[in-house]
Amino acid sequence: MEELQNAVKDGGLAVSNLPEKGRCLLTTKNFYPGEVILRQEPYVCVPNNTVSRCDGCFASESLKKCSACQVVWYCGSTCQKSEWKLHRLECIALSRLEKEKRKAVTPSIRLMVRLYLRRKLQNEMFIPASVTDSCNFVEALVSHLKDLDEKQLVLYAQMASLVHLILQWPEINLKEIAENFSKLACNAHTISALPNAVLIFEGKSSVVRAVEHIPEGAEVSIAYIDIAGSTMTRQKTLKEQYFFTCTCPRCIKAYNDIQESAILEGYRCKDDRCNGFLLRDSEDKGFICQTCGLLRSKEEVKRIVSEITAISDKELKYKSPGNHEEAISQYKMIEKLQMELCHPFSISLMRTREELLKILMEVGDWREALAYCRLTIPGYQRVYPELHPLLGLQYYTCGKIE
Numbered sequence: 001m002e003e004l005q006n007a008v009k010d011g012g013l014a015v016s017n018l019p020e021k022g023r024c025l026l027t028t029k030n031f032y033p034g035e036v037i038l039r040q041e042p043y044v045c046v047p048n049n050t051v052s053r054c055d056g057c058f059a060s061e062s063l064k065k066c067s068a069c070q071v072v073w074y075c076g077s078t079c080q081k082s083e084w085k086l087h088r089l090e091c092i093a094l095s096r097l098e099k100e101k102r103k104a105v106t107p108s109i110r111l112m113v114r115l116y117l118r119r120k121l122q123n124e125m126f127i128p129a130s131v132t133d134s135c136n137f138v139e140a141l142v143s144h145l146k147d148l149d150e151k152q153l154v155l156y157a158q159m160a161s162l163v164h165l166i167l168q169w170p171e172i173n174l175k176e177i178a179e180n181f182s183k184l185a186c187n188a189h190t191i192s193a194l195p196n197a198v199l200i201f202e203g204k205s206s207v208v209r210a211v212e213h214i215p216e217g218a219e220v221s222i223a224y225i226d227i228a229g230s231t232m233t234r235q236k237t238l239k240e241q242y243f244f245t246c247t248c249p250r251c252i253k254a255y256n257d258i259q260e261s262a263i264l265e266g267y268r269c270k271d272d273r274c275n276g277f278l279l280r281d282s283e284d285k286g287f288i289c290q291t292c293g294l295l296r297s298k299e300e301v302k303r304i305v306s307e308i309t310a311i312s313d314k315e316l317k318y319k320s321p322g323n324h325e326e327a328i329s330q331y332k333m334i335e336k337l338q339m340e341l342c343h344p345f346s347i348s349l350m351r352t353r354e355e356l357l358k359i360l361m362e363v364g365d366w367r368e369a370l371a372y373c374r375l376t377i378p379g380y381q382r383v384y385p386e387l388h389p390l391l392g393l394q395y396y397t398c399g400k401i402e
């Protein structure tokens, strides 16, 4: 704790330990919107496997596979050399695996293998360690191991066995590896945020930036999950992945959230000129518009929901080339049904339009892509704070397509 305290002191921060939350950061100076609060290089990192990427710089072009392990990609000799100290040991370990087993080496498994290898190299002084570049920080993270259900424990135990199989270190502690996987899950963040700061990634560094003025003495707070969703949805995700009940002002503002939930996750009024939100009626016949009083029957809602499910259940295979047209037409059918069913600010409708935007950009249909990008903006403006990077990114996408 003292090491951590010293590491952040000069940056205008202090570590505090609150009984109900655990460790958190307090400011000892003012921070202003956009200002960097914290910047941290990764202890270890690996690209995810949705697209092949260079292990050194995460570029996705002009890649060559490591000829020995056939798992890791590089964009050239500069990155290969910069990663060599760590990859040398990883390469030997991966090359020992049978070809079939190598396919099971997911990014999480690789990350854990690299964590142990880096710790070993630092312990043996092959690579330097410093206060902020040390495995001690990983050891201090919360793991919530005791809160995991059996299914999750079994999964982490299996993943730990694979790490053991790769490393083949007799002294390795399987329980510690499983606990590290749990740490990975409940200390991981996406680009998302509410109250006053966001965690974003700039290259390999993680950077926390202020999205509003944070006065001296305030707690720096980032959201762990995507904040587009009702309180119920957000609370459920936080409980399942991070094992706590959030008590931030937005989460405890219950009344307004009934309205907000009905807008973000509920249905639209039968009268398509009316923008009212719907609540379940007391006789359970359906949903009543809170603006004009029209009833939408349960049966009608059910019918449209099942039509949407039927289309979504047909696997949307747009990722393989040649299937784009089919995927576009399927998503358009879903969009049409969602426009009939959901409130205009519905998150599901916004997500469908994002999918369409993605595919239309892939096929280079810029005109339609722009139309869909523009349609997502009002939803983004509603769910993200004014200075949120995801809102900025969506404006940027619109501008770039234009």
Ligand SMILES: C[S@@+](CC[C@H](N)C(=O)[O-])C[C@H]1O[C@@H](n2cnc3c(N)ncnc32)[C@H](O)[C@@H]1O
Residues within 6 Å of the ligand: 020, 021, 022, 023, 024, 140, 141, 142, 144, 186, 187, 188, 241, 242, 243, 244, 245, 246, 247
């Ligand atoms: C990424 S860690 C945050 C750092 C952690 N507090 C520590 O001491 O290392 C996430 C965990 O912190 C705790 N936590 C974070 N924010 C909280 C909050 N607003 N209320 C209660 N617990 C919280 C939960 O146990 C959660 O799983």
